[in-house]
Amino acid sequence: MSPSQADQEIEREQHYVDRLYARVDELRTEVQESLDQALLARGSSERDLLEREASVDRLTERATALDRAEQGLCFGRLDLEDGHVRYVGRTGLRAPAPERTPLLLDWRAPGARAFYVATPANNHGVVRRRHLRTERRRVTGVEDELLDLDAFGADGSTLDAGTELQGEGALMAALAERRTGRMRDIVTTLQAEQDDVVRATSAGVLVVQGGPGTGKTAVALHRAAYLLYARPEVARQGVLVVGPSTTFLDYIEQVLPSLGETQVVLTTTDGLFPGVTPTVTEPAEVVRLKGEAAMAEVLVRAVRDRERAVDVEVRFDGEVHRLPAKTVRAAADEASRAARTHNVARRTFRELVLRALAMEVVGAGYRLLQDVEEGFENELARFDTSLSRSPDEIPARVEVAGTEVDGVTGVHELPHVERELLADPYVTSALEDIWPLLTPQQLLEDLFGDPDRLASASRGLLDGDERALLHREPGSGWSAADVPLLDEAAELLGVDETESRQQRAAHRREAARFARQVLRSNDLLAEEADGDAVDPAALLTEEDLAGRHAARDHRSFAEKAAADRTWTYGHVVVDEAQELSAMTWRALFRRCPAGSMTVVGDVHQGSGPSAATSWELALAPHTSARIRQQELTVGYRTPEEVMAAATPVLAALDPGASVPTSVRSTGLAPRRVTAAPDDLAGAVAATVARDRPAGGSTAVVAPAALVPVLRDAVADAPTGTDLLADVVVLSPAEAKGLEFDAVVVAEPAGIIAEPRGLGQLYVAMTRTTGTLTVVHTGEIPDVLAHLEP
Numbered sequence: 001m002s003p004s005q006a007d008q009e010i011e012r013e014q015h016y017v018d019r020l021y022a023r024v025d026e027l028r029t030e031v032q033e034s035l036d037q038a039l040l041a042r043g044s045s046e047r048d049l050l051e052r053e054a055s056v057d058r059l060t061e062r063a064t065a066l067d068r069a070e071q072g073l074c075f076g077r078l079d080l081e082d083g084h085v086r087y088v089g090r091t092g093l094r095a096p097a098p099e100r101t102p103l104l105l106d107w108r109a110p111g112a113r114a115f116y117v118a119t120p121a122n123n124h125g126v127v128r129r130r131h132l133r134t135e136r137r138r139v140t141g142v143e144d145e146l147l148d149l150d151a152f153g154a155d156g157s158t159l160d161a162g163t164e165l166q167g168e169g170a171l172m173a174a175l176a177e178r179r180t181g182r183m184r185d186i187v188t189t190l191q192a193e194q195d196d197v198v199r200a201t202s203a204g205v206l207v208v209q210g211g212p213g214t215g216k217t218a219v220a221l222h223r224a225a226y227l228l229y230a231r232p233e234v235a236r237q238g239v240l241v242v243g244p245s246t247t248f249l250d251y252i253e254q255v256l257p258s259l260g261e262t263q264v265v266l267t268t269t270d271g272l273f274p275g276v277t278p279t280v281t282e283p284a285e286v287v288r289l290k291g292e293a294a295m296a297e298v299l300v301r302a303v304r305d306r307e308r309a310v311d312v313e314v315r316f317d318g319e320v321h322r323l324p325a326k327t328v329r330a331a332a333d334e335a336s337r338a339a340r341t342h343n344v345a346r347r348t349f350r351e352l353v354l355r356a357l358a359m360e361v362v363g364a365g366y367r368l369l370q371d372v373e374e375g376f377e378n379e380l381a382r383f384d385t386s387l388s389r390s391p392d393e394i395p396a397r398v399e400v401a402g403t404e405v406d407g408v409t410g411v412h413e414l415p416h417v418e419r420e421l422l423a424d425p426y427v428t429s430a431l432e433d434i435w436p437l438l439t440p441q442q443l444l445e446d447l448f449g450d451p452d453r454l455a456s457a458s459r460g461l462l463d464g465d466e467r468a469l470l471h472r473e474p475g476s477g478w479s480a481a482d483v484p485l486l487d488e489a490a491e492l493l494g495v496d497e498t499e500s501r502q503q504r505a506a507h508r509r510e511a512a513r514f515a516r517q518v519l520r521s522n523d524l525l526a527e528e529a530d531g532d533a534v535d536p537a538a539l540l541t542e543e544d545l546a547g548r549h550a551a552r553d554h555r556s557f558a559e560k561a562a563a564d565r566t567w568t569y570g571h572v573v574v575d576e577a578q579e580l581s582a583m584t585w586r587a588l589f590r591r592c593p594a595g596s597m598t599v600v601g602d603v604h605q606g607s608g609p610s611a612a613t614s615w616e617l618a619l620a621p622h623t624s625a626r627i628r629q630q631e632l633t634v635g636y637r638t639p640e641e642v643m644a645a646a647t648p649v650l651a652a653l654d655p656g657a658s659v660p661t662s663v664r665s666t667g668l669a670p671r672r673v674t675a676a677p678d679d680l681a682g683a684v685a686a687t688v689a690r691d692r693p694a695g696g697s698t699a700v701v702a703p704a705a706l707v708p709v710l711r712d713a714v715a716d717a718p719t720g721t722d723l724l725a726d727v728v729v730l731s732p733a734e735a736k737g738l739e740f741d742a743v744v745v746a747e748p749a750g751i752i753a754e755p756r757g758l759g760q761l762y763v764a765m766t767r768t769t770g771t772l773t774v775v776h777t778g779e780i781p782d783v784l785a786h787l788e789p
C-alpha cells in the first residue's frame with residue numbers, strides 16, 4: 001500500500017471508528033440514566049431492594065466494561081468473501097433499536113475467531129484481515145494481510161504466504177515495546193495456536209506445555225476471559241487464577257480487567273487458606289515431604305486418632321458413672337455414619353454419649369449396654385418415642401426396651417439429666433477429651449508438636465527421619481507447605497454450623513422484633529399527625545424493615561470468593577503449574593470439583609522441591625476428568641540468540657527437550673563477564689549500568705543468598721521486588737514468569753548449586769526480551785562455556 005493509499009484507508013477507518021465511539025458515548029449516557037433511576041427507585045420491600053441492588057450491579061458492570069473498552073476499542077477488520085465486513089474489538093456493540101445490527105464483534109464471539117486463525121491456506125472465508133492501530137480515539141495506522149489474492153487481484157506485496165504468524169507487523173510492534181513491569185493483554189495479536197487454547201472446551205483439564213516466552217501465561221488469562229464470556233456456568237461461579245508469587249500476581253493483575261473481566265480471584269498457593277499467611281521458610285526436604293500425597297493419609301489417621309473409643313468415667317452428683325469403650329465405639333460409629341467430617345460428627349457423638357450417660361445416671365443404661373450391638377439408632381428411637389409423649393402419659397413404671405425404670409427418675413428425666421451433665425465441666429472435659437472440637441491449625445500443631453501422635457498417624461507411611469523432619473514446636477508459625485495441609489485438615493474436620501445457623505435465625509428474629517417496634521412507633525406518629533402529614537410510604541411493612549435491618553454483604557465477588565475456603569469455581573487456571581505438590585493439587589481440585597482447569601507450565605522450568613517432570617504423573621491421581629495436552633511452540637519473548645545460548649542448559653536438563661522457535665532476533669549475542677573473586681557486586685553494578693536500556697526494565701537474577709548484597713550494590717534497585725522500578729534484583733524463584741528488557745545473570749554456579757539448579761538457571765536466562773549478560777567469578781560452568789567473553 002502506498003503512503004497516500006494508506007492515508008485514505010486510515011481516514012476511511014477513522015469514520016467507522018468515530019461511529020463506534022459515538023455509540024459507546026450513547027450507551028454510557030443510557031447506562032448512567034438507568035443507574036440514576038435505579039438509585040432513586042422508591043420501593044422499599046426486601047424484594048425491591050434486592051432488585052435495585054442487582055440492577056445497580058449490572059449497570060455498574062456495564063459502565064466499567066465500556067470504560068475498559070475505551071482504549072483500543074476496535075483493532076481488527078475482516079473482509080469476507082461474500083462482501084460483508086466485520087469489525088473486531090474489545091466489546092460487542094450493536095446499532096440502536098430497532099435495527100440492532102452488529103457494529104463491533106467482541107473478540108470472543110464465534111464470528112471473530114477468523115481474525116486469529118485465518119491463513120492463506122485456510123482462509124475461513126476471509127479475503128483480507130486488517131489490523132487497526134489506534135491512539136486514544138484516533139486511527140494511526142492499518143496493516144493488511146491478503147488471504148485470497150484472487151479476490152483482491154492485488155499485488156500481494158504485503159503477503160508472505162509461508163508465514164505462520166497472523167498480523168506479523170502488529171505482532172512485531174507489540175513485542176518490540178518496552179516492558180513496564182505489568183503484563184499487557186495480547187488480544188489484538190493472539191496467534192492461531194494460542195487461539196486454539198483460548199477457545200478449547202472448558203470440560204476437563206487442559207494442560208498447556210510450552211517453553212519460556214511461548215505465551216502460556218498470556219494465553220491462560222485470555223482463556224479465562226473467553227470462558228467467562230462464553231460459558232454461563234463459569235461466569236456464575238467465577239475463575240480462580242493461581243500464580244507462583246505475589247510479585248507475579250502484581251505483574252499479571254491488569255490483564256483480565258483490561259479485557260473487562262472482574263469475576264476472577266488471583267491468588268498464590270500460599271493464599272489458598274484464608275486467615276493464614278505463611279511466614280516460615282522451611283528446608284527443601286521438609287517442603288518436599290509435606291507436599292507428598294502420603295500426607296493426606298497421615299492427616300486422615302491424625303483425625304481418627306482424635307476420636308477415641310475409650311472407657312468414659314464421669315463423677316456426677318457424687319457418684320461415678322462408667323460407659324465402657326464398646327458403648328463409646330458404637331456412638332462413634334453411629335456419628336461417623338451420620339456425618340463425614342470430624343467436627344460435624346462430633347455433635348452426634350456427644351448427643352449419643354450424653355444420652356447413654358444420662359441413661360446410666362437414671363439407671364436406664366443397663367439394657368442399653370446389653371444390646372449395644374443393636375446399635376444406638378434402634379435403642380434411641382424407642383426412647384425418643386417414649387419421650388415424645390408428655391410426661392403425664394408416662395406411667396410411674398415404664399418399660400423401655402425391656403428395661404424397667406422407676407417413673408420418678410425415669411426416661412422422661414433424661415433431657416433434664418443431659419442438661420445437667422452438659423453443665424458439669426468435668427463431664428464436658430471428658431467428652432472433649434475423647435472427641436475434641438478441632439481447628440485445622442490445632443490438628444497440625446498437635447500432630448507436628450507431638451512425636452507420639454506423629455508416630456501413630458504415620459506408621460508405615462513415614463520413616464523415623466521423615467518424622468523428625470516434620471517435628472515442630474507449637475506456635476512456631478506456618479510455612480507455604482503447611483497451607484495445603486491446613487486445607488486438607490479443614491476438609492477432614494469440617495465445620496459444625498448448627499450454632500451459626502441458630503445465630504442467624506436469632507438475628508432474623510431480632511430484626512423482626514426491631515421492625516415491629518419501628519412500625520408501632522410509626523403507627524403512633526400516624527395517629528398523632530394531622531391529615532396527610534405522614535408519607536404513607538414511610539409506613540413500611542414489618543418484612544421491609546426486617547430486610548433493611550439485616551446486614552447486607554457488600555463485598556465484591558472476588559472478595560467474597562477469596563475469603564471463602566469452600567467456594568467452588570467454574571474454572572481454575574494454574575500458572576507455573578509444574579511446581580505444585582500433590583497436596584496442593586488436591587486443594588485445587590477441591591476448588592473445582594467439576595475438574596475444569598487450565599494448567600500451564602513447563603516441566604523444564606521446574607525449580608522447586610516438588611517440581612513435576614511429567615504432567616500425567618502430576619495430575620492423573622487427582623482427577624477423573626479428562627486430561628488433554630496442548631503444546632505452544634513459538635517463543636515470543638526470548639530472542640533467537642538468547643534461546644541458542646540457553647539451549648545447552650536445557651539439553652543438560654533433558655537432552656530430548658524441544659526448544660521453542662523464537663519469532664525475533666536482536667543480533668545481540670549474550671556475553672559473559674568474569675569478575676574478580678571479591679568483586680562480584682561491583683562487576684554486576686557496572687554491567688547493569690552499561691546494559692540497562694533507556695526507558696526499559698532491567699533485572700539482575702542471582703542466587704537467593706546473594707540477592708540482598710546485590711540489591712545494595714546496584715544503583716536504583718529497590719530493596720524488594722517492585723517491578724515498576726527500572727532495575728530489580730531477584731532470585732530465580734522470584735523472577736519466574738516475569739520478563740525484562742535486559743537481564744544480568746549473576747554467579748550462575750551459585751544458581752546451579754541450588755536444588756534443581758539447572759532449571760533455575762534456564763528460568764533466569766530466558767527472562768529477557770533483549771540483552772543477556774552473565775557475570776561470574778571463578779570458572780564458568782560448562783553449560784555456559786560457549787558464551788563470548
Ligand SMILES: Nc1ncnc2c1ncn2[C@@H]1O[C@H](COP(=O)(O)OP(=O)(O)OP(=O)(O)O)[C@@H](O)[C@H]1O
Binds near residue numbers: 605
Ligand atoms: N500473540 C502474542 N502477541 C503479542 N505478544 C505476545 C503474544 N504471545 C505472547 N506474547 C508476549 O510474549 C511474552 C511472553 O509471554 P508469557 O509470559 O505469557 O510466556 P510464558 O510462556 O508464560 O513464559 P514463561 O514460561 O517464561 O513464564 C509476553 O510479553 C507476552 O505478552
